[in-house]
Amino acid sequence: MEIVIDAHNVxxxxxxxxxxxxxxxxxxxxxxxxxFTALVGPSGSGKTTLLNLLGGxxxxxxxxxxxxxxxxxxxxxxxxxxxxLNNIGFVFQSFNLIPVLTAKENIExxxxxxxxxxxxxxxxxxxxxxxxxxSDKTNTMPSQLSGGQQQxxxxxxxxxxxxxxxLADEPTANLDSKSASxxxxxxxxxxxxxxxxxIFSTHxxxxxxxxxxxxxxxxxxxxxxxxxxxxxx
Amino acid sequence: xxxxxxxxxxxxxxxxxxxxxxxxxxxxxxxxFIVAVYDGMAKDRIRTVIQEEVxxxxxxxxxFKEDFEPKFVAGDVDSLTAKIVAxxxxxxxxxxxxxxxxxANASNSSGVTVIxxxxxxxxxxxxxxxxxxxxxFFPEGKRNPILVGNKLAEKLNIxxxxxxxxxxxxxxxxxxxxxxxVVGIYQSINSKLDGTNVYVLRQNLNALLTTPGKxxxxxILLNNDDLVDSVKLQLQAIFPDLKVETWRQVSPESxxxxxxxxxxxxxxxxIIMIALAFGIVNTMLMAVxxxxxxxxxxxALGLKKxxxxxxxxxxxxxxxxxxAPFGLLVAWATVALTQDGIDISxxxxxxxxxxxxxxxxxxxxSWDSVYQIIVIVVCAALFSAIFPAxxxxxxxxxxAIRQ
Ligand SMILES: Nc1ncnc2c1ncn2[C@@H]1O[C@H](COP(=O)(O)OP(=O)(O)OP(=O)(O)O)[C@@H](O)[C@H]1O
Ligand SMILES: [Mg+2]
Numbered sequence: 001m002e003i004v005i006d007a008h009n010v011x012x013x014x015x016x017x018x019x020x021x022x023x024x025x026x027x028x029x030x031x032x033x034x035x036f037t038a039l040v041g042p043s044g045s046g047k048t049t050l051l052n053l054l055g056g057x058x059x060x061x062x063x064x065x066x067x068x069x070x071x072x073x074x075x076x077x078x079x080x081x082x083x084x085l086n087n088i089g090f091v092f093q094s095f096n097l098i099p100v101l102t103a104k105e106n107i108e109x110x111x112x113x114x115x116x117x118x119x120x121x122x123x124x125x126x127x128x129x130x131x132x133x134x135s136d137k138t139n140t141m142p143s144q145l146s147g148g149q150q151q152x153x154x155x156x157x158x159x160x161x162x163x164x165x166x167l168a169d170e171p172t173a174n175l176d177s178k179s180a181s182x183x184x185x186x187x188x189x190x191x192x193x194x195x196x197x198x199i200f201s202t203h204x205x206x207x208x209x210x211x212x213x214x215x216x217x218x219x220x221x222x223x224x225x226x227x228x229x230x231x232x233x
Numbered sequence: 234x235x236x237x238x239x240x241x242x243x244x245x246x247x248x249x250x251x252x253x254x255x256x257x258x259x260x261x262x263x264x265x266f267i268v269a270v271y272d273g274m275a276k277d278r279i280r281t282v283i284q285e286e287v288x289x290x291x292x293x294x295x296x297f298k299e300d301f302e303p304k305f306v307a308g309d310v311d312s313l314t315a316k317i318v319a320x321x322x323x324x325x326x327x328x329x330x331x332x333x334x335x336x337a338n339a340s341n342s343s344g345v346t347v348i349x350x351x352x353x354x355x356x357x358x359x360x361x362x363x364x365x366x367x368x369x370f371f372p373e374g375k376r377n378p379i380l381v382g383n384k385l386a387e388k389l390n391i392x393x394x395x396x397x398x399x400x401x402x403x404x405x406x407x408x409x410x411x412x413x414x415v416v417g418i419y420q421s422i423n424s425k426l427d428g429t430n431v432y433v434l435r436q437n438l439n440a441l442l443t444t445p446g447k448x449x450x451x452x453i454l455l456n457n458d459d460l461v462d463s464v465k466l467q468l469q470a471i472f473p474d475l476k477v478e479t480w481r482q483v484s485p486e487s488x489x490x491x492x493x494x495x496x497x498x499x500x501x502x503x504i505i506m507i508a509l510a511f512g513i514v515n516t517m518l519m520a521v522x523x524x525x526x527x528x529x530x531x532x533a534l535g536l537k538k539x540x541x542x543x544x545x546x547x548x549x550x551x552x553x554x555x556x557a558p559f560g561l562l563v564a565w566a567t568v569a570l571t572q573d574g575i576d577i578s579x580x581x582x583x584x585x586x587x588x589x590x591x592x593x594x595x596x597x598x599s600w601d602s603v604y605q606i607i608v609i610v611v612c613a614a615l616f617s618a619i620f621p622a623x624x625x626x627x628x629x630x631x632x633a634i635r636q
Binding site: 048052055057058077078081082084085086090092095096098099100101109110112113114157161 | 234238241242244245526527530531532533534535536537538540630631634635
């Protein structure tokens, strides 16, 4: 199998000079293409910190992170931004979308940054909106979308740039259980049909159930890493 | 796309943006109007200098202006006139005899500049007749007529019809004097000149100075202002021994005042824009701070710093520049509506005429000024954009998102 993420002995310490917080402590993690992995653990266990490190938003104090064969640990800031743009999809917990852009424009935005042509963008946006079941909301502003719909657009946007994998930090935390389950359905479908790799953190046991691999963090350390049995649909 | 984003972003807080846009519009309206008024004053002053006082060019003996010694004549009136008239672009010319002396009536006396003129050509060149406010402009048959300025007339308590005595030295350094009859009182825009210049007939003055047929000064009016430098060169070539000066050289203070008037108006616009810039900086800083999370998110997604910088600069520019055309347009309309002149004599007559300015303002909004104003506005926009843009790119995506 092809390894997309190789985190090697990664540590992140906040406030190393004053009161050091070992948010991520000596983590080894391999993620293969096509995984559908949940990152779980109590509040403050380092889930967000680890996802930020894997996504190149933050730099580890120790260890190295290799994405699809590229070591991003010491990449220059602007290079890293470009790398994120072309290799990593992000879905945040909330306020994901640019409020002044429509659903379509939000998805398109990232492709514009990548320099895709109008034709490419239009086609891809249409496909993605269809996949997330929001074809009728093409020109709707984020403020007119429900929380669940906004998160679905965020997933579509993360997908638009054709990344190596998508990182989602508690994507369902602000959603009711129906919307959460819809979002998971879409993510699972994209995982299955497009072989898109997803890594998401969550507290929600119903979300954890949907994962095929569950990595548990406690105090910044991986305490368990299990492949779960999937009931096929 | 960044432009669209910037445009929509400025409308997220409509009231705040509108306040800024309106302030810029009002500020520029006021600024541009002040510039127009000052410009009008400056142009008017220059017109007065050229058309009533100095004319475009003047010719003198090189030593004449040092002491106004009567022996330093420019030459024979007839030959001077003939040669000058032959130069293309010359509209009219008048030759004068000039000296300095004392004017006295029964009770008072005052230092004066006596200008000996030939009434027809003088009037054609400087329009002196139009400034007569009492009496007549050298009526036929009067012996030794003299025109006195309003200010001097008041000072010496002289009326039209009075007799005055002029005393000065002739070319032989002998004191000589002559009795003149006041035929008219004139008043010009420049009250200083009214207090010193008196006009007599050239042949009368020449007789007293013992300079028959000669002139000390030739004043030349051209067909248009742009010819000044080229005609000056031609005349200098024709009269290598004489001093040919443009109105700027003859009256450098007028040129300076005109330039400074316009410049001080431009400085006012700069001050207005600096004040506005602080408001714009403040608004944009607030806009950046409010959107910390969103900006962090954009950077996380892959918006490079350069593009983020561009976006913030676009926003600032839009905020600054949207109001500018309105302000300029309203200023232009105001100028158009006040083309008949704004009479401020009620407030400022004395003060302005001391400096040779008319009390009626004719605002002129020239393209030159508009360009300058636009440059100032763009600079203000750039200046205002720097801080917020730096603030934005300093944000770290992780920290911004965690907020
Ligand atoms: N910027 C920071 N400065 C200092 N300490 C930090 C910072 N960010 C996070 N931490 C600390 O690092 C630890 C890990 O935080 P992190 O946000 O990664 O946990 P988490 O698992 O995502 O928690 P939650 O489930 O509440 O989101 C916590 O103890 C937190 O207080
Ligand atoms: Mg977290």
